[in-house]
Amino acid sequence: MYNIALLPGDGIGPEVIKEAKKVLYAIQERFGIKFNFKEGSVGGAAYEVFGAPLPDDTLNLVKDSDAVLFGAVGGPKWDHLKRELRPEQAILKLRKELNLFANLRPAVCYRFLADSSPLKNNIISGNLDLLIVRELTGGLYFGTPRGRENTGQTVRAFDTMVYTSEEIKRVARVAFEAARKRRKKVTSVDKANVLETSKLWREVVDEVSKEYPDVELSHMYVDNCAMQLVLNPGQFDVILTENTFGDILSDEASVLTGSIGMLPSASIGEKGPFLYEPCHGSAPDIAGKGIANPIACILSAAMMLEYSFDEKEAAMCIKDAVEKSLELGYRTYDIKEGEGKVLATSEMGDVIKKII
């Protein structure tokens, strides 16, 4: 029996979580696995009721669970709040509290979705299948000192980008392990021609790579990587990078697929509970309309089965069902083309569930 904390959050979060749960129930029946779901309040929704984006009750629920399935948080309604109260803080705090130092974000362009990609078909076709491993609890986002000073008329604000060799080592290992199960190539991205943290990053990654002689390592500057992703995404297998660079590059990579509504992510650490969430945000513009694509969240559930529970067969079953539904021509609003059958969020969930 697996205890799963469901954190639906804001916007389309609850809508897609509902479909993932539906699919997990189908998995339960087919594979005789037992899931125990508990829901927690998070994000703007939690702020409205409890005055905090991550109430203690939710944090306790999460800590008592075996894995967390997260919807999405945020929306214009909460943009005016001061930073500590804003929905995004929930996700930052969860990462830190659970020590989720590695964010795995696959970006895949399904062949039949090449028309939805912003890239020309000859660049994208059958070429984009990469995994970004982003360091998630270090760097600029958490480094201290941070703050501001006033000196007369002038204000001075500062953040600190900081990494220890241990922090780099552990996330590098995640990338090399992942590459081993893929095409055995790691591209480590940094700005070692300028930054001290990047110089250390490069040294440690070189060091770790000695443990993985079967995996090919190369280094690339972050500005060049931002170009190469667009020019020739097929060159990448696993991209390993620090927190800020990973934030930017993973979002860039995700839209290249033409299907950000279909991309899952996993945030993992030394030991669980780990956290799984779709790459897309809360999409306030389409919330409540029942037209969101639930596939990113459903595939996040599949990653959960794989990484948290080692239920590889069940995970594969979900992935296959998703591919099958797409092959059969089922589409949601965001990936519709020409004459395709456009389904509502819950209809897409039903189709996938039925295939399972």
Next chain:
Amino acid sequence: MYNIALLPGDGIGPEVIKEAKKVLYAIQERFGIKFNFKEGSVGGAAYEVFGAPLPDDTLNLVKDSDAVLFGAVGGPKWDHLKRELRPEQAILKLRKELNLFANLRPAVCYRFLADSSPLKNNIISGNLDLLIVRELTGGLYFGTPRGRENTGQTVRAFDTMVYTSEEIKRVARVAFEAARKRRKKVTSVDKANVLETSKLWREVVDEVSKEYPDVELSHMYVDNCAMQLVLNPGQFDVILTENTFGDILSDEASVLTGSIGMLPSASIGEKGPFLYEPCHGSAPDIAGKGIANPIACILSAAMMLEYSFDEKEAAMCIKDAVEKSLELGYRTYDIKEGEGKVLATSEMGDVIKKII
């Protein structure tokens, strides 16, 4: 009489500088302006002769000039050097010594080059004409403290992202002034949901925007901007951002044009000399073959005429000549399509010179 310091540098740098000089001689004749060129050694080439990427002689030459036209620096030959000796340090040092706090990088996709863009034609066509204003002497690249500490087995490296309100104000003004001469829209890019420096950035930019009621200001997170550039580049007029984000986003934007060999840049400050350079690098793979595209460097010379010498007519004359040459079907290797006439570097320079 304008004193111009020419710093050809490495790789294709000398090849493209030569063509820019050729074009400036034509301008001299046509407009009765007088240029006085002095060449300085920089980058790997300087390291080979003087043991430093920016010898004192070069720095003095530059400081005595009215403007600097820079080729490109770097190459695998010097990658093993320790950081202080590497070619890139020359450009970092020049920015700091000359206090060039604003980097202007236009990204334009010429209509007839839409096929060369990695983006689908319907996304790119007639849609990409933006200017990135990148802060160039602050943030992570120059912030202190920076360095590393050893504690037992663990090494800890750190960089500091730091901005004062004054630094933000002056570069913001550059962006708003530029927007005034364009489509009157500034998108300021930050990570204000996480970073202290970004929070200050946003406050100060809001403040400065009050001086420009005719310019529309919006704010965007850097991860979202990396996506929006690919999904809908036509939404942007002027993008204003800090050093690191600008480094990444400007390179991403530049390849979207399909013609990085054609994009100029200007690095400016409170007072000259300012520095002008092509966006492309030293391209060691094609150096010495005479096939580089000289247009980025030639257009950088045009920016020099405009920003350093206020010779608007002469600047426009160069821009027109470049467009004309392209309209006539002349192409270099990097932008060749189908049956087009492919010219060598010096032939392209000749064509443009003749049109002037």
